[in-house]
Amino acid sequence: MEGITFDCTEVGNLYLKSDSFRSMTNLRYLKIYNVSLGSTCNVYFPNGLEWLSDKLRFLRWDGYCLESLPPTFCAEMLIELHMTHSKLKKLWDGIQVQMCLDILVNLLRYERKSDAHS
Amino acid sequence: MNLMVSKQCRVYFSLQNLVNLNILWLESSKDLIEIPDLSRATNLRKVYLFECESLCQLHPSIFSLPRLTYLCLGNCKKIESLKTNIHSKSLCVLLLDGCSSLMEFSVTSEEMTQLTLRGTAIRKLSSSIWRNCKLTSLDLTECNKLNIVEKKLSDDHGLGSVTELDLSGCTEIDASSLWSILDGIQSLKRLKLTECCNLESLPENIQNHSMLKWLDLDDCRKLASLTELPPSLLYLKAVNCTYLDADSTQRSLLENMVQTFSKDPPYEEDDDFSFLPGAQVPCKFDFQTIESSITISPIPKFGLRGFIFCIILSEGFHVYHHSLHCIIFEHGKEVDRFRIVHEYTGTLISDHLLICWHGYNILESGSNDCNLSFQFILQGPNEELRWSTEGIKGCGVLPVYNLERGLDLDGGEIGKLKFSAEYPEGFDWPWENHNDELQPRAFEGEVRSSNNENEDDQKHSCCSIGMKLFTHFLIINSILFLLRKSLILQMNNCLKFFMILENICR
Numbered sequence: 001m002e003g004i005t006f007d008c009t010e011v012g013n014l015y016l017k018s019d020s021f022r023s024m025t026n027l028r029y030l031k032i033y034n035v036s037l038g039s040t041c042n043v044y045f046p047n048g049l050e051w052l053s054d055k056l057r058f059l060r061w062d063g064y065c066l067e068s069l070p071p072t073f074c075a076e077m078l079i080e081l082h083m084t085h086s087k088l089k090k091l092w093d094g095i096q097v098q099m100c101l102d103i104l105v106n107l108l109r110y111e112r113k114s115d116a117h118s
Numbered sequence: 119m120n121l122m123v124s125k126q127c128r129v130y131f132s133l134q135n136l137v138n139l140n141i142l143w144l145e146s147s148k149d150l151i152e153i154p155d156l157s158r159a160t161n162l163r164k165v166y167l168f169e170c171e172s173l174c175q176l177h178p179s180i181f182s183l184p185r186l187t188y189l190c191l192g193n194c195k196k197i198e199s200l201k202t203n204i205h206s207k208s209l210c211v212l213l214l215d216g217c218s219s220l221m222e223f224s225v226t227s228e229e230m231t232q233l234t235l236r237g238t239a240i241r242k243l244s245s246s247i248w249r250n251c252k253l254t255s256l257d258l259t260e261c262n263k264l265n266i267v268e269k270k271l272s273d274d275h276g277l278g279s280v281t282e283l284d285l286s287g288c289t290e291i292d293a294s295s296l297w298s299i300l301d302g303i304q305s306l307k308r309l310k311l312t313e314c315c316n317l318e319s320l321p322e323n324i325q326n327h328s329m330l331k332w333l334d335l336d337d338c339r340k341l342a343s344l345t346e347l348p349p350s351l352l353y354l355k356a357v358n359c360t361y362l363d364a365d366s367t368q369r370s371l372l373e374n375m376v377q378t379f380s381k382d383p384p385y386e387e388d389d390d391f392s393f394l395p396g397a398q399v400p401c402k403f404d405f406q407t408i409e410s411s412i413t414i415s416p417i418p419k420f421g422l423r424g425f426i427f428c429i430i431l432s433e434g435f436h437v438y439h440h441s442l443h444c445i446i447f448e449h450g451k452e453v454d455r456f457r458i459v460h461e462y463t464g465t466l467i468s469d470h471l472l473i474c475w476h477g478y479n480i481l482e483s484g485s486n487d488c489n490l491s492f493q494f495i496l497q498g499p500n501e502e503l504r505w506s507t508e509g510i511k512g513c514g515v516l517p518v519y520n521l522e523r524g525l526d527l528d529g530g531e532i533g534k535l536k537f538s539a540e541y542p543e544g545f546d547w548p549w550e551n552h553n554d555e556l557q558p559r560a561f562e563g564e565v566r567s568s569n570n571e572n573e574d575d576q577k578h579s580c581c582s583i584g585m586k587l588f589t590h591f592l593i594i595n596s597i598l599f600l601l602r603k604s605l606i607l608q609m610n611n612c613l614k615f616f617m618i619l620e621n622i623c624r
Contacts, residue, residue, distance in 0.1 A: 057138075067149070076135045079161075082143040089149050089172075 003029035027053035265290035286312035297321035391474035403514030439499035
């Protein structure tokens, strides 16, 4: 799946798992919107959101309910980010960034080791 | 080694991950505290952070982004300072209206065209503001702490493209800070100083603004004197400026209006009128009365551009929601009407004069003179108070004639033209149903202008003009005919044709 457009105006509360987007590794376009501006979005992640595709180029999410973007989400490909009326406190939480860095560092170490072995 | 890798990762992650980001739109994310360092977001063009009410500061790297053109921080009520020494190369629009805590500001850009500081808490406008030389719009309304404006440095260009400046509600601004602002701007057309209640006089350099046409001074209650105003000024609003020496102001304003409108009648906008303290119709008005309507003695039609009207509105009159209608009668029959609506919300604390212009568009046939009456009437906000003349203490009418050079293409010449170039049968003058009455004598008698500046016209032989004219005549005639089919030509328009013709013939 490469794109999702979802109008949540007339949908009741949606509670999604934290790994809901895990399988969508090719997701490039994600638009979760609410036509009536100013109202909150009713898509919730009680256990947080752990993953979004790094291939995302367009992300619009009105009333995003979490305080930051997933820590593992790397926005290098992202061209447009629209998050109006969100509950964001920071785009990327500092601590979570650190976690993400640790993962990266470990990965790099692992790659170095495997290179050395081969 | 590992440490180095780790450092590189950190750099990689925090600086490069937004390299493709074009638009960052986080409007109304009211909990947002900070925006990350965006220094490597080299493709970022638009950042929209309107109403991010918890946002305390912005990483200064944002101003060095090479492609950032639009930055909106409107209603970000916690931002206190935006200062940088970086002179941006790309930022065009910077919107900071409603940043009610913003006290320090010095952001400049090579490309800045629009800057809004409305309702901010800035006390000082630093001289760096004059480096935004491409600004076309600068909004400083309701900056009610602003009282220091640094002068433009001698090597700064100043703002050459700002034509409108609104300083309404800048309650601390005084004549000297206004001087610095007017010094930094070159070609103002409209200046609004409504409710600048600390202003006692206008700085002298207002005279240098030779394109200034609209000046709003409503509720500048301390304002006692206006320096000499530029001759371009046509519309002055000074409601409830009761200390103002209104007589001299009225005089110079009327002079400006007559000078300008006799040459070039304006395109009439709803907002184009003057409204200032005064209890008497100035003596310059040829016809005046203490009633709300007036019938004037017959005046010649030829060259009549229009009228300047003066209406006295009495103390205590509640301006808001009232519109003033003027109905024009010719030979007792309504031929035209227009209305004026003032947005002022208060009550007049003394008698005021409303001075406005209306062009003469009436194409009555049969006479060289016009017998006109004018009635002024107020339309109230409620149904039961719908029409009334209560509040009108008098009115005056000043006819304005065309004094322009081209139009003293004098009667003699027109007359000879008429006879040398034989008009085809059935040709009607646009302003007359029958051209029988169009006698050369009538033109000579009615043009009020002097022919002094037109001496070289007389060197032309009327005959040769006529010959040349004839070749152009058929073309012009067909144009006129087409125009007549679709719209009512004003007499002025028609006379302009003659001016064009005259120029062609030279």
